[in-house]
Amino acid sequence: MNTVPTDAIKSGSVQSGPDHSALSDPGTEPGTEPETAVGKTAETATGNAAETEQAGYLDEKIAQVRAMDFLQYRSPDLPTWCPGCGYFGIMDAFYKACRELDLAHENICAVSGIGCSGRTPIFINSYGFHTLHGRSIPVATGLKLAREDLTVFAMAGDGDALGIGGGHLPHVARKNIDITFILFDNSIYGLTKGQSSSTTPYETKTNSHPVGNPDTPLNPIKLALAYGSSFVARGYAGDPEGMKALIKAGTLHRGFSFIQILTPCVTFDKTNRTWKALKENVCSLNLHAPAPDNMESAMRAAENEPYGTGIFYQDKERPSYQDILRQKKNAK
C-alpha cells in the first residue's frame, strides 16, 4: 500500500526505533535515494543555469521530504480540497505525527463525519471510515471499545462536531474514551458553500446570514474543558510543527484528547478567519507554567486567548473509560 517510495534513513526526527526496512523500497540502499532522485531530475534540467539552480533546490527539498519518511502515511488519492486550504497543513502535521510515533498503518483508524473534513480518511494510508454528519464520535467510541489495540482518531469540522453532532461531545469527554479528536475549525460550512456554523462570529456575513450572523458563537475550548475532556489543545493550520506536537501529545494521552485546529476556509470566508487574520493573531499560549493541569487557568486562557495555541489542559492521572471498566471488573 506504500505509494511513496520510502527509504531506510532513520532521521533524527524518528522517536522510536523499530526497524523500518520492511516498509522500505527494497531497491534503495540507505543514503542512496537522494542521489537517484537528484540524478533523474538533473538529466532533464540542462543548459540554463538558473533552471539548474531551481531544479537543484526542488530536488534538494524533495529529497529532504522523502528522507523525513512521513509521506508513506498519505494515500494515493489526491485531496479534493481547494488550493490554499488549511487542511493540507493539518494533514501534513498528521502524517508527521504518525511517522514520529511510528504507528503501524493497519493499526490506525481514522473516523470522520461529513463535510470537507469528512474526506480526510481517504487521504490517509490506513483504515478509515467516513460515517454520517456529526457522528464520527459514536462510531469511533464503539470502535475503540471493541478494539483497544487500535489507535483511533476522530475528525470533524465545526458544523459537524459542534452543530449536528454537538450532543455527542459531552459524553465522549466525560467518559474519557481513549480517542484523539481533531476539530477542523474553519468557522463556516464549506462543503455546502458558506453558511454560518456554530463558531462563526456574531455579525459575520455568510450565505445563510447575508446581513450578519445573529448567533453568538460557541467557544470549543471552553466546551471541551467544561465537558471534562482530559486533554484540551489548540493548534493552527499554518503551524505544522506545532500541530504535529499536539497530535502526538494527544495520541499518547490516555483518554479523550480534544484538539481544535484554527484553519481558514479560503473559498467561503474572505473576512473572518483568513490566513492573514490568523497569521497576525495566532500566538503561543503563555498562561501555563509549569504544567497545564490547572483547570482555572485553562478556563481563563480559553476565555482570554482566542488565538492562543498549545495545550490548555491535561489530566494525566485520570483513567480512561476502559481503565475504569477494568478496575471495576477486577474489584469484584
Place this chain on the structure above:
Amino acid sequence: MKTIDKDISIVIEICGSAGEGTISAGEILSRFMSAQGFEIMSFDAYPAEIRGFGKCVAHTRVSANPIYSPGKLADVLIALNDNHAISQLSALKKGGILIYDSQPPKPHEEDQSVVARADAVTISYGVPLTMLAQKAAGNARGRNMVALGALTALFHLDRDAFTNSIKDRYGKKKQIVIDSNVNSFLEGFDWTKENIDKADTISFQGVTPPQSKAEQKGEKLIINGNQLVAKAALDADLKFYAGYPITPATKIMEILSKELPKHGGTLLQTEDEISAIGAVIGAGYGGIRAMTGTSGPGFALMTEFTGLSVMAEMPAVIIDSQRGGPSTGIPTKTEQSDFNAAMFGGTGDCPRVVLAPTDTTSCYDATVLALYLAEKYQTLVVILLDFFLSNSIRNIDTPKKPAPKMLNANIAPDAADLAGYQRYKITDSGISPRTIPGTPGGMYFATGLEHDANGRPNYTDKGHLAMTAKRFRKHASVLAEAPAPMISGTQEMVDIGVISWGSSAGAAHEAVVTAAGEGISAAAFSSMMLSPFPEKQVTAFAGRCKKILIPELNYTGQFADFVTKIIKRPVERLNFITGRPMAAEDIVEKMREMI
C-alpha cells in the same frame, strides 16, 4: 364450566393497584404451576407510572398442553382492588369465578363493589383478604398471598409445594418478609377450606400433565423474551451492547450490563439512540459482534445509521420491541405497528434483514440468527419484538446452544483477495470478503457515499447500479439459509388460510386448530423472516386457500398490505390496537364470519 380432566387449561387474572403486589402474586403463581409440570404463559399489564393508583393485571394461562396464545378471557379473576377489578370484569368468562375481598378496609358504596357489578352467572367467593392479612402479619400487605391461599384451597392445589414457591420467591429477603408472606398464604388457605362451599368444578386434584416434567426439572427456563434475547446474545458471542433506556427494551440492557463483562464484553449506555447504533456500527467495524435494543421512538432516531450499515456494509443488529405508536405513543402496551418502519424506514434503496420471532422460544433463535447474518452479510438486521413478547413469561425447554458455524461468520479475504484488495468487490453472493482493522495489507476506506469496489467515492450511473444490485443480491443468499416458514393445519385445499407474523402467529396457529374442531377447514402460515420474505412459499400457500385472513396488531394492516402485493389478491384483515396481545378467540370468530 368445562369438565376438568387432564386437558386442563385455565386463565387466572389477578387485578390490583400498582404497588399492591399484583405482579409478584402472578409471578409466584406462574412459577408454582411450572414447577408442578404445567405449561404457563403469563404477562402483566401495568401503567407506565412506577407506583400510584394505576391498574395492574397479572394474567396467567395454565395448561397441561402446549400454549400458543395467552387466552382472551379469564376463568378466574382475583380482585385485590374493587375499583380496578370492576373494569376487568369484561375480561371474565361467562360463569367465571370471582375471588374478592369480603371485608374491605372501607366499605364500598352501593354498586361500587366488584361483586355487585359481576353478572348473575359469575361464581363469587368472598374472602376477607385484608382482615386475614392483618391477622397473619399485622398489616394488609399480604392480601395478595391470602388470595393465593384461597385459590390453592379452592382448586385443590398442593399447599406445601405452593408454600415452597413463596419461600423461593422471597428467599433473599429478611426472615420476617418470608414469614409474613407464608403466614398470609396459610391464613387464606385455612379460612377458605373452613368457610367456602365450592360451587365451581375446577380442580387440580389428581391432574398430571400428559408428559410429566418432573425429570426435566432444572432444564425448564421460566423466562420472558427480553431475558431470552440477552441469553441468546451471550451464547452467540455478543461482545458489545450499546443502548439508551426505553420501555420495553431496557431490561435487555440491564441484564447485559451484568452479564457482558463476565463474558469479556462491554456495555455502553449512550446519550441517545443515535449514538447507540453508531457505537454498534463502530464495534462491528472493529470485528466484534455488537447489538442495540430500543422501541419505536428510539428506532426512529436510529434510522439515519441503518442506511450507513447497509451502504458501508457494516454489521449491526437492532432490536425494536414495539409498543403503541406513533411518537411516544403508549409505552406499556403491545402493538405491531413498526412493521413498515423496520421493513422500509430510511432513505434510498436499502436492503436489510428483518426478523420477527413468533413466540418466546424463537426470540432465542432470532437473536442467534441475527448476529450471524449481520456478521456474514455485513448488513443491518432488525429484530422486531413487541411489548408482549418482551415481557410475557413462558416455561420453555432450555434452547440448544448455537452451532459453531453460527459463531464465526465473517468471510475474510484469502491471500489472493488481499493482493490488490478490494473491500467492496462485486460478487455473486453480494458478500465481499471483509478485513477487520489491524489486518496488514487489508486496509480500506469505508463510506456512506456510493463507492467503487475499493471504497472510493464513485457517482457514475453504472457504478451505482452495480453496487446497488450487489447489495440486493445478499437477499437471495440470506433467503437460501432462512428458517422454513411454519405451516399448520391441513395440507389440502382449505377454506381459510391465516397468514400472520410476530407475536400474533401463536394465536393464528391456535385458531386454526380450534376452527378445525368446529368443522372449518383452515391452515396457518407464519415466517420469522420478514425481509427477505419467503415469497414463493407464501404464494404457494395462498394458492391452496379459498380465502386469506391476516390478523395483526396495527390499525391499517401493514403486513397485509405487504403480503397482498406478493400474492396479488385481496385479503381479509383483522386489526386490533387495544394494547392487548392477539387472541385466538377473535381470529376464530372472524373465521366463522368468513365462512
